[in-house]
Amino acid sequence: MKGVGPKNAVALSKLGINTVGELLQTYPFRYDDFAVRKLSEITDQEKVTLKGTVASEAVLTRFGRKKSRLNFRLLVDHDVVMVTFFNQPYLAPKIETGQEMVIYGKWDSKRQRLAGMKMLFNAGTNDIAGVYRSSKEIKQATIKKIVVTAYELYKDLLIDIIPLETRTKFRLLPRQKMVHDMHFPVNQTSARLARRSATFDEFFRFQVKLQFIRKTEHKEQGIRLAYNNAKLRSFIAALPFELTDAQKKVINEICSDMHHDVHMNRLLQGDVGSGKTVVAAVALYAAVTAGFQAALMVPTEILAQQHAEKLDRLFAKFDVTVALLTSATASRVKTRRELLKHLNDGQINVVVGTHALIQDDVVFKRLGLVVTDEQHRFGVNQRQKFKQKGTLPDVLAMTATPIPRTLAITMYGEMDISTITELPAGRQPIETVWLREKQLQEALLFLTRQLELGAQAYVISPLIEESEMMDLKNAEEVFSRLAKQLEPRYHVGLLHGRMKATEKNDVMSAFKAKKFDVLVATTVIEVGVDVPNATVMLILDADRFGLAQLHQLRGRVGRGSKQSYCFLIADPKSEYGVSRMKVMTETNNGFIIAQKDLELRGQGDLLGNKQAGVPDFQVGDPVADLRVLQVAQTEAAEIINDPAFMQKSENKGLLTYLKQELAQGISFD
Structure with missing residues (x-):
């Protein structure tokens, strides 16, 4: 496609965009509102667009080689506003006294100042503009340009997947109009209506695949396993x-x-x-x-x-x-x-x-x-x-x-x-305690007493190596500290994701064989690892983990008949962090935790969102938009299970879509 050379193609690919179809379905994640506002309507630190007349000459001040500040006054109605642009010296020649200008920026009400972000020379065509995910390799402006070209060249190939009857029933936009208004809305209303249609479209496309697979499999002759x-x-x-x-x-x-x-x-x-x-x-x-x-x-x-x-x-x-x-x-x-x-x-x-x-x-x-x-x-x-x-x-x-x-x-x-819905007999609920950072020593004392009784323990750290970005406990530092404290009486092992598979297996086998009393680990041990003699888990910086992950980690203890304990060491900085710690101490029930996770945070890790099994929805949120998701499922099931589904002309676009998506291993006869 014109405008996409090898360099841009690689940059787009890193953003998950490899085809024109994927590009046109990669929508803006937000919109900048360029509708001109009155000073009386705006609040402090809001991003706004102001229109006025340049009331003073532009003054350019430089600091060193690359830093500069450009100041001028703008008369907006009867008020004078100071406008400042940082590090954009090339704008100076474009500012003339008496000229009318439209400027987008951040409003500082105390100083009556606008920190300029953009000069809108073509103001009035569209009130809002989409903001796309970009990267160091490809700029926002380049992506926008490519999207415009792609839409002009290929808009006629945007066939309607959702049948007309369904679109009419739920007042949904035709596909071509929906894609256009998601990328190039004229105002907030058109953006909102496009997003409403795009949410349903995304859920419907996902559900229709699931429903088609379900119908095909229920119809398919499976194997009868006549077991003994x-x-x-x-x-x-x-x-x-x-x-x-x-x-x-x-x-x-x-x-x-x-x-x-x-x-x-x-x-x-x-x-x-x-x-x-x-x-x-x-x-x-x-x-x-x-x-x-x-x-x-x-x-x-x-x-x-x-x-x-x-x-x-x-x-x-x-x-x-x-x-x-x-x-x-x-x-x-x-x-x-x-x-x-x-x-x-x-x-x-x-x-x-x-x-x-x-x-x-x-x-x-x-x-x-x-x-x-x-x-x-x-x-x-x-x-x-x-x-x-x-x-x-x-x-x-x-x-x-x-x-x-x-x-x-x-x-x-x-x-x-x-x-x-129930745990095996003899399994005791894991006692979970939330302690602040300054109480860590208490938890370590308790851990040592459990080791004296012959138990084993896990100590979980969120990182493998030092990170300048975050002051978190890292596995190697924790390992060194615990080894000094506990050895030679007790042996400490280390397990993390950077190890080779054989090394991980060796460490885990040694822990199961009680060659290590304490295992310092990252979340490598999250799923399924089973050591019945391990009865203590200590999770450092516990507020850095999601609820589902904390529950999975805690589940590594309590695998035998002995009473087990989990210590969450955390100083959460937010109300959300505090809520997670409280939920973990109040219940051992994974289904209650999952529900709380939904209420507190939405889908995220709960559904393994970045994993292959669950789609990474771009527009819709399965939690916030659960009602839309359920309606899309009902509608998809009705359409797919209609005996005349394959024959109806209004399903032509939907059938084309299904053939493309499920070409592998599914018959459309």
Whole structure:
């Protein structure tokens, strides 16, 4: 496209813009209001546009080579306002006494001064202008120029995705008009109406994909996993603990799905430590007794190794072969080659792994069930790719990030949802205490007393190395300090994200084997790591973490029958920070915490927003605009489930969109 050379293309790509379509859907994140205002209407420190007559000559003062100040007086109605431009000396020749000028800047009411930001030589055409995300490599002005060119060249390709009937019902703008007014609104009203339509458009496009996948999968002939009920009962009876009623309920839901020949696509959500892994093990074993292979995909190598070991123990007496496939396996070529061969010839029943499982050379003999752990880390596209590994295997996705039900239904609209609502018997609530920085020594004394009783502890730090930007405790400094304080009597280990996978595994294994009494770690240990003997967690600068993350971290203790403790060390600077600390001390229930997180902050980390599984909505906010999201879901479901959906001419644009978005692995016959 004209105006986008190789340099600009790379800069735009870094902002996530690679096509004209993506460019036109990258809307301004705010608008500068250039409508001329009266002095009587404006407040101190407000950004405003003033119109007046230049009442004095411009005076330019320089400070050193690059710094300057440009002053002149502007007569606005009957008031004289001092206007100052910093470091824009080139404006001086453009200012003439008696000339009428329109200037945008920040108003200082005490000094009757305007700190000038822009001179608006073409004032009056548009009252407002969009402000885009930019970077060092590409300026705001360049992006605006490229957007204008793109719209002029390609506006006729902006076809309506939302059918006319829906647009009429909800008073939505046609797509071309919506995109135009999002980029080039004439005033605040047109910007607001465009944003209203763009919010619905964004949610509708997301929901229509989910609803189409759901309809396709419910229609598709899945695999009927005719598992051996007697063997399954024996396996459950041999477990070293009694299943909770909630676990039994979700196992029945999952087994019922597996036994039918409709494709299973179920989300299992349960709080930290609620026993999802055991539920997954029952499902995996059911698939094996039906003569199929099963796969469990997890986000990290530590977690993959832990799950493989756990399943090995559970399946020890039941003639099930478990294998582990991660990127570490890939470095041992012979092992990998043998493993892939045994997967292909069916000698391996259950394989546990990371993203390595969806690589092209991983071929199963008869894949019947796919389980993904920490659902929000994997996107719809990754699940689609995994499905193609077999003849439409059943899918069970699991998450320990509790999501309030209304949001869960909406975000995972293509899935059925099962929820584990109780913790296993014998699990005691974790006692959580919030202490100020000056009370840190008290927490360390308590930690030492617990070590004397034979327990182990985690100390969590938000950073790995010193940062000049933030005065936070960093893992290496904390490690050195604790080692001096506790050794030689107690041993201290260190775990952080910059370590290689093998190093992390070695440290974690040593901690589980009680070679370390205290493990200083960053959030690497957030998900799934299981050391029942660890009963104390101390989180430094706890106010730097989100609620969902704090809850996940706290869930690393309390894995056994002993009473466990969590200390939050924090001096929050805001009311929001104080609220988070209070919520953590008031409840251990992840679903309540998730709801509070929604109320306090909105979606953010709760939904793993930057992860592949949840869209990073640009215009709409699933929390603030939840009602719009739910309406978009209902509307999308009605349209997709209409028996005449494919034949209706008004759905032509929508069908084109779906074909582009879901071309992989979905039939449109």
